[in-house]
Amino acid sequence: MSLVSIDLAFGDSGTFEPLGKAEYTRRYIAHSNNPFDNPLSVARDRLCPKPGQPDPLDPRAWIASVQAERRDQTALVWDITVNSSTESDSGEEIHPLALPARITPASEQYLTTTRRNARGEWIRNAAGTVIPLEKEESRWVFSVEKNVLSIPAFLMEMNNKINSGVVFLKGLLVPRHTLMVKGIRGEEQKTRFQGQKIQYLTLFFQLHYNREGYKQFFPNVDLVELVPEKLIPQRNAQGRIVRVNQAVQYRQLLKARTPILDAEGQPVTEPWPLDRQGRALPRDYSPDQLVELEEDVYEETSFDLLPLR
Numbered sequence: 001m002s003l004v005s006i007d008l009a010f011g012d013s014g015t016f017e018p019l020g021k022a023e024y025t026r027r028y029i030a031h032s033n034n035p036f037d038n039p040l041s042v043a044r045d046r047l048c049p050k051p052g053q054p055d056p057l058d059p060r061a062w063i064a065s066v067q068a069e070r071r072d073q074t075a076l077v078w079d080i081t082v083n084s085s086t087e088s089d090s091g092e093e094i095h096p097l098a099l100p101a102r103i104t105p106a107s108e109q110y111l112t113t114t115r116r117n118a119r120g121e122w123i124r125n126a127a128g129t130v131i132p133l134e135k136e137e138s139r140w141v142f143s144v145e146k147n148v149l150s151i152p153a154f155l156m157e158m159n160n161k162i163n164s165g166v167v168f169l170k171g172l173l174v175p176r177h178t179l180m181v182k183g184i185r186g187e188e189q190k191t192r193f194q195g196q197k198i199q200y201l202t203l204f205f206q207l208h209y210n211r212e213g214y215k216q217f218f219p220n221v222d223l224v225e226l227v228p229e230k231l232i233p234q235r236n237a238q239g240r241i242v243r244v245n246q247a248v249q250y251r252q253l254l255k256a257r258t259p260i261l262d263a264e265g266q267p268v269t270e271p272w273p274l275d276r277q278g279r280a281l282p283r284d285y286s287p288d289q290l291v292e293l294e295e296d297v298y299e300e301t302s303f304d305l306l307p308l309r
Contacts, residue, residue, distance in 0.1 A: 002032045002033055002034035002037050002041065002042070002045060003030050003031070003032050003033075003042065003047040003048060004031050004033050005030065005031045006028050006029070006030040006047045006048060007029055007030075008026060008056075023061075023084070023085045024055060024057075024085075025081060025082070025083050026055075026056070026081075026082045026084070027080070027081055027082075028049075028079070028081075029077065029078070029079060029080075030047070030048065030068070030079075030080050031077060031078075032077075032078060033076065035075040037070075037078070039067070039070075042068040042080070043068045043080075048068070049066055049082050050063065050066065051064060051066060052094040052095070053094075053098045054098060054099075054100050054309070055084040058086075061084040061085055062085065062086070062094070063083070063084045065082075066080065066081070066082050066083075067080070068080050095193055096147045096189070096193065096198070097147050097148070097149060099147055100146075101144055101307055101308055101309055102145040102146070103142055103143070103144050103169065103170055103308065104142070104145075105140055105141070105143075106140070106143065107138050107139070107140060108140075108141045108208075109136060109137070109138050110136075110139070111134055111135070111136055111137070112134075112136075113132040113133065114132065115130055115131070115132050115133075115219065115292070121287070122287045122290055139209055139211075140209040141206050141207070141208050141209070142169060142170070142206065142207040142209065143204070144203075144205050144206065144207065144306075144307070145203070145204055146202070146307040146308075147189070147200050147201070147202055148186075148200065148202075149200055150201060151201060151203060152305070152307075155184060155203075155205075158181045158184065158205075158301070158306075159181060159182065159184055160180060160182065160299075161180070161181050161299055161300065161301045162177050162178075162180050162214050162298045162299070162300045162301075163176055163177065163178070163179040164176060164177075165302060165303070165304075169207070169308065174209065176300075177213045177215070177300065178209055178210055178212075178214070179209055179303065180207070180208045180210070180298065181205060181303075182205070182206045182208055183204070183205055184203075184204070184205040185205070186201040186203050186204070187201065187202045187204070214298050215296060215297075216294065216295050217292050217293070217294050218292070218295070219271075219290075219291075219292055219293075220273065220274045220275075220276070220292065220293050221272060221274060222260070222271055222274055223259065223260060223267065223269075223270075223271060223272070224257045224260060225257070225260050225274060225278060225280040226256055226274075226277065227256050227258055227279075228256070228277060228278075228279070260272045263283060273285060273289070273290055273291070274291065275291060
């Protein structure tokens, strides 16, 4: 190994030139530490792109040819030209680990419940009570297949995680909190490459897309309400409010709760709508006053390390 660095060239002599919709020419500048290098040794160096590998900037394309040429009047600087195309005709055998990820989208149907109609309004019966209705929905499922040497350790903790940032997938920019990893599995593969026995894993997993995100929504109703006047903050010796742990907070909430009473002054037997402060809505409340709460129940993480190329 004699190359110490290789970089995509920029400027008048270096930006890649598109030859067509699916063909590229990219130029690199490489630095060697061996003055006796020749074009063949440079092209075979581990840092140099190889025919049959995916294009470094467009995973749809394959490298068809690589040409190395020593820069004039220098001994250690090389200009490398890489040609790639989505329709490789180089005849080079491609190593299974160099193949790009196969991503297959498909629509999946499922049943859910909703408390809002198509106009976003609460669904109510004749007496004005909000009721849930069954609704058929569909979501996109992206099935991913990628050859790897072994299952990455981080992937073992990825099941049911959602994306913390935007993900580039099949030409789409998928917003954060709308993809979930599911169904991770691997299959051992044995084959021959250039006359040598090789062994690797084919990794399979799915990305489930939910355009509404993966927050959980629930109606803000209860048989009791919160009386803010009974919420007495805990103070230190100097009279300053201090933070308390969840157990203490819960005990304080229990003391500040009281049953919701109906028109006859009796405790209600059916959950009654609350406002965002936990107080019961008046008996003549309007549908616009109903509150639906949301909660994050799935852990989020970066999808940058997922093998999607």
